[in-house]
Amino acid sequence: FGDSLVCVDLKTGQRKWHFQIAHHPIWDYDLSSAPLLADITVNGKAIKAVALPTKEAFLYVFDRVTGQPVWPIEERPVPQSDVPGEKTSPTQPFPTRPPAYARQSIGIDDLIDFTPQLREQARQVVSRYRLGPMFLPGVVSKAEGPIAALTIGTTGGGTNWPGSSYDPETHIVYAQAANTGIAPIGLVEPPAGFSDIRYVAGTAGQPFVEREGPGFGSAADAPQRGRGGAPGAAPAPGPAAGGRGAAAAAPGAPGAPPAGGGGGFGLQVQGLPLLKPPYGVLNAINLDRGDLMWQVPHGDTPDVVRNHPLLKDLNIPKTGQQGSVGLFVTKTLVVLGDPSVTTTPEHPRGAMLRAYDKQTGAQVGAVWMPAPQSGSPMTYMANGKQYIIVSVSGGNYSGEYLAFSLPASESRPTTQGGQR
Structure with a gap:
């Protein structure tokens, strides 16, 4: 049942059906998002469905009563381990609908392309790695190459634990x-x-450094150890140091992390993300x-991109930000915050809580926050007034809750049901 969606009868405890999204799961494709219950109509037929967002960037949709896929899910050949x-x-399962909604693998066409020179440096970086389609297995690491198999979405890609909204x-x-979760x-x-x-x-x-799972050693009474297996072990290479399993590079060299960190992009080129936006x-x-009705970049362009000297003469559209955040839906809006902080001409260092028109994806408003969103937002009504928390x-910013509302002088009539 690894990497599986399981349906259990609450009255009897008996398993009714299950579906495994990754066979022999050697990747980090765990199902970190809550399934969404959805009563939908497909080709005129009413279906009590369940939709599962994933780090694969596939949305798996099943009849939640029978466990049958709403649209065919095909078993397709995938690369094999050596x-x-x-x-x-x-083989691995591939939904035929809906289409993938984020990057699922890394190829040359996915590399940074702000300038031909940066693209060429990116090609040099990935030449020491194995590239391939989705479900690319890991490799025995060799200093002369391949250092590793470059995958995406298996750790921090697609939709992660905050989940989605319906x-x-x-x-x-x-x-x-x-x-860009390399x-x-x-x-x-x-x-x-x-x-x-x-x-x-x-x-x-x-x-050699022992790899530990998220949250390991975070309990108050946990033994204090070096970041890794043994006391005093060398720190494991994190995203700013070339990504999990990546070889470090000299500062300024292709693949090296930027001074001051790079926003968790993993492998980099001259301090810029290895992959192109969004x-x-x-x-x-x-x-x-x-x-897929629409797709828009979410989040301001990171400072390491906006302020990079090699890009100062380029007009770079909004890139969005790497990271995972939850969201909620109202009568007219989709609301979610930025996963990282930026400093722009429009706002001081911080993150924005953004509202999008849910029919078009156009951003219709934003408010400043002193730190990135770290938990899913929610909305509620009190005394006839709508709030967002x-x-x-x-x-170095301690966690806190922020609550927002419109001043009475700026409140507009709400739609039926009270919420916008």
């Missing part, structure tokens, strides 16, 4: 998605006595038709 002793599934009146799912997958032989597994995550030529998107997906935190 790691000694590893046997991967020959509008029961229009039958539309709104999903924010990260679009995850290099390299394997090395572990040190003697560490494990009886032949290969574990690691990078050739780098000190870095993060907001999507509207019609569940009656199984199509959202949690923010990040960096």
